[in-house]
Structure formats: C-alpha cells, structure tokens
Amino acid sequence: MKRQTSALFLVLGAAGALAAALAFTLGGALYYSTDLKPEPPDNSVTETSKIGVDARDDIFAKLTKQSWCNREATRGSPFPDYADYKFKADGTYEWHFFTDSTPASSGEGKWNFEKNSAGSWLLLYDDGARQRFTLYEDGTLTFEGIDLNPCDPITISNPYTAATLPAIQLPSDAKLVAEKLTLQKWKRANDFDLDYEPTTIEFKKNYEYIATYRGGECQNDGNWYVTANGIVGDSLTNDCDIRDDTYPENLSAKLLKNDFLFLNHDLYTPENYPLEKGVIWSVFGYSDVVSIKVEYDMPIISGIPNKFDVEMTNVGREDYPGPVTLQRFSVTEDYVRNYRQSLTTTSQQVDEIGGIDLGSKILSPGQTYRFSFDVTFPHSGKQSMYINALIDGPTQAWDTHQHYSIEVL
Numbered sequence: 551m552k553r554q555t556s557a558l559f560l561v562l563g564a565a566g567a568l569a570a571a572l573a574f575t576l577g578g579a580l581y582y583s584t585d586l587k588p589e590p591p592d593n594s595v596t597e598t599s600k601i602g603v604d605a606r607d608d609i610f611a612k613l614t615k616q617s618w619c620n621r622e623a624t625r626g627s628p629f630p631d632y633a634d635y636k637f638k639a640d641g642t643y644e645w646h647f648f649t650d651s652t653p654a655s656s657g658e659g660k661w662n663f664e665k666n667s668a669g670s671w672l673l674l675y676d677d678g679a680r681q682r683f684t685l686y687e688d689g690t691l692t693f694e695g696i697d698l699n700p701c702d703p704i705t706i707s708n709p710y711t712a713a714t715l716p717a718i719q720l721p722s723d724a725k726l727v728a729e730k731l732t733l734q735k736w737k738r739a740n741d742f743d744l745d746y747e748p749t750t751i752e753f754k755k756n757y758e759y760i761a762t763y764r765g766g767e768c769q770n771d772g773n774w775y776v777t778a779n780g781i782v783g784d785s786l787t788n789d790c791d792i793r794d795d796t797y798p799e800n801l802s803a804k805l806l807k808n809d810f811l812f813l814n815h816d817l818y819t820p821e822n823y824p825l826e827k828g829v830i831w832s833v834f835g836y837s838d839v840v841s842i843k844v845e846y847d848m849p850i851i852s853g854i855p856n857k858f859d860v861e862m863t864n865v866g867r868e869d870y871p872g873p874v875t876l877q878r879f880s881v882t883e884d885y886v887r888n889y890r891q892s893l894t895t896t897s898q899q900v901d902e903i904g905g906i907d908l909g910s911k912i913l914s915p916g917q918t919y920r921f922s923f924d925v926t927f928p929h930s931g932k933q934s935m936y937i938n939a940l941i942d943g944p945t946q947a948w949d950t951h952q953h954y955s956i957e958v959l
Contacts (some may be wrong), residue, residue: 610712614639618691618698639709641716662718678724678777724776728743739817740828743953746791759783763790778806835950852958855924866915873914873940881925882936927958
C-alpha cells in the first residue's frame with residue numbers, strides 16, 4: 551500500500567519543546583465529557599481501520615504492546631535524534647526525545663482513542679488535543695504522516711482493556727471554550743481572501759467541523775479540538791481552495807475576550823451578529839509590536855470612495871518597550887519594493903489607491919492612534935490589495951505590507 555505523507559505537522563501544547571526539534575509533537579488530546587453530548591464513536595470496521603473484526607480491541611493491544619519510535623530513520627546518522635512514545639495499558643502515555651541537547655524534551659499524561667464518523671481513528675489526550683493515526687499491516691504506526699516503528703516492550707501489572715480504558719475529561723478552561731464554540735455558526739467579518747478562506751464555519755459537538763466557502767459554493771470538513779493554547783482544526787482535504795497546491799486544510803483559532811473568533815488571522819463573529827462594516831481585526835505583519843485594526847464599508851464598489859477607519863496601538867512588547875513613530879498609511883494594488891525610500895526622496899513615485907501622512911506621530915507603549923481616510927478602487931473585479939503601514943522605531947523600522955485578495959463590485 552502506498553502511503554501519502556502529509557506536509558502538515560501538528561504542534562500540540564504539552565510537547566512544544568519536542569516540536570522545535572522534530573516539527574511534530576505528541577501532546578494531550580480530547581475526549582469530551584457527556585456535558586457536551588457528543589455523538590457516540592462508531593467502532594464498526596471500515597477500510598480505514600486496516601485491522602480485523604474486533605477493531606478497537608486489536609488497536610488497544612497493538613498500541614500498548616510496545617513503545618513506538620522513529621530511531622531507524624536516523625540510525626547511522628552523525629545526529630541520531632529520535633522520539634519514543636509509550637501508550638500504556640494503565641491509561642497513561644509518555645514520550646521522550648533522545649538527543650544530545652540538555653535537557654532532553656519529554657511529556658506525559660492520560661490517553662484514550664476513538665473513531666470519527668469518517669472512519670479515521672484518533673488518539674485522545676488529556677490536554678484537549680486529538681491526533682489522527684493509522685496502524686498498518688506492516689506493523690508501523692503513522693501520526694499525521696510521520697511513520698513510527700514498534701520499539702521496546704511495555705509491561706503493566708494492572709492493565710485496562712479497550713472497553714474499560716478511562717474516558718478523559720476536557721480541562722475546565724478548554725471545556726468552556728468548546729461550549730461557546732459550538733453554540734452557533736461563525737461568519738467572516740470581512741470579504742477579503744474568500745477564494746481560500748471560509749466565509750462561514752461550524753464547529754460541531756462531535757468535534758468535527760464544516761467550513762463553507764464563497765457563500766455556499768463549496769464545503770470542506772475535518773476535525774477540531776481545543777487546548778489551553780487555542781483551537782486547532784485539520785482536514786485530509788482542501789478542495790475549496792482555488793490555488794494550485796495540494797496542502798490539506800489547517801485551521802488555527804482562539805476565542806477573543808469579546809467572544810469573537812480569531813481564525814487564521816482574521817475575525818469571525820456569530821452568524822447572526824449584525825456587522826455594520828467589514829473588519830480586519832489585525833493587519834498581519836509586526837502585529838506583536840504595533841497592532842493595526844481596519845474597518846471599511848463592505849462591499850467595496852468601484853469608483854466610490856470607501857472610508858477606511860484605522861486603529862493603531864503600540865502593544866508595548868516586553869522586549870521592545872519603546873515608542874514608535876507612525877509615518878504613513880496607504881493602500882496599493884501592488885507590492886512596492888523599497889517603499890520606505892519614497893519618504894525621503896522624490897526619485898520613487900508610489901502609486902497609491904489611497905493614503906495618508908501620519909505626521910511622524912509618536913506612539914508610546916499602550917497608546918492608540920485612530921484616523922480615517924478614503925480609498926477609491928478605480929476598476930471592478932477580482933484584484934490584489936496591499937495595506938501598507940510605515941512605522942519607524944529607535945533601532946529599526948516596523949513596516950507592514952500585507953496582501954489581500956478582494957473582489958470589487
């Protein structure tokens with residue numbers, strides 16, 4: 551059987567140190583309590599299981615018989631680093647990363663497993679995460695495309711069985727997020743990048759999600775979970791993205807303090823929430839130094855001035871606590887190389903759709919500066935837009951040039 555190795559690696563909370571070395575980790579995972587009333591797991595045999603009639607019993611026996619590692623992949627290498635995972639029959643797991651670095655990374659917790667409605671088996675961990683896995687007939691185990699081989703025997707004096715393996719409860723903080731997340735569908739707060747970002751998304755109580763694109767033109771589904779580090783969703787497919795790539799859908803999100811959803815660097819609100827304007831909650835770039843929020847009239851219509859309301863805040867990052875100087879804010883159709891030179895020389899003409907001189911406004915840590923300016927898009931149709939913020943600091947510039955795909959009516 552030919553296997554497809556995914557380019558997607560999960561970074562899970564408790565095992566973050568291991569991720570730095572391997573680009574994947576085994577963290578905790580999620581088996582929600584009956585408070586959320588999940589759909590019961592389907593343990594019937596499918597082609598996906600690759601195992602015999604008593605699928606769950608077979609999986610439990612194979613997972614807990616020995617540890618699983620990838621040391622064969624680096625055997626003979628001058629840097630033979632490898633990871634070793636133990637799923638023990640007493641309901642606990644542990645992993646260790648063997649390397650010459652000090653201290654070596656490791657982690658532990660409780661585990662369980664179940665099968666989703668699509669027939670995929672998932673490992674469930676006690677920090678709230680879920681991890682898709684496959685056991686193959688050749689005796690190997692795959693985590694999200696990473697192959698592991700049977701390694702060292704495991705002996706447990708008082709083992710559980712597959713049927714008696716204790717359910718894992720979701721931590722209270724993650725449980726609260728999960729409850730809020732599944733109350734309603736979520737809609738995108740702006741109409742940018744719609745060819746490859748969902749217009750709406752629904753997180754179901756059985757820990758599957760449905761992402762809808764371009765107002766219902768296409769749908770994609772996958773699995774989700776929540777830990778203290780945020781919300782993660784992943785799918786085996788991404789048929790709704792019109793770009794020519796083969797990467798599966800991957801979602802990263804968190805609930806904001808206002809109970810809105812920040813998904814893939816964009817704002818999503820409850821589906822029935824009235825939006826007066828389109829919102830870019832955080833213009834990506836140096837948002838950890840200066841956060842930039844933009845509101846605009848949605849939809850954008852060609853030839854008509856569109857008022858952009860901008861809010862820039864000096865975050866006051868601990869390792870960069872100083873003031874910044876706000877110089878210019880603009881919108882262009884194309885990326886402008888050496889844009890900053892246009893501030894000090896007339897040799898370069900920047901073709902802006904709209905822009906405003908910020909008058910070298912000094913912004914101290916914790917301060918916010920608000921302003922508005924008009925942007926007029928001259929032609930209709932699908933096109934590019936760059937939001938540019940030219941920001942200077944005592945030691946370096948913090949310029950942002952963020953691309954968006956838009957459709958002008």
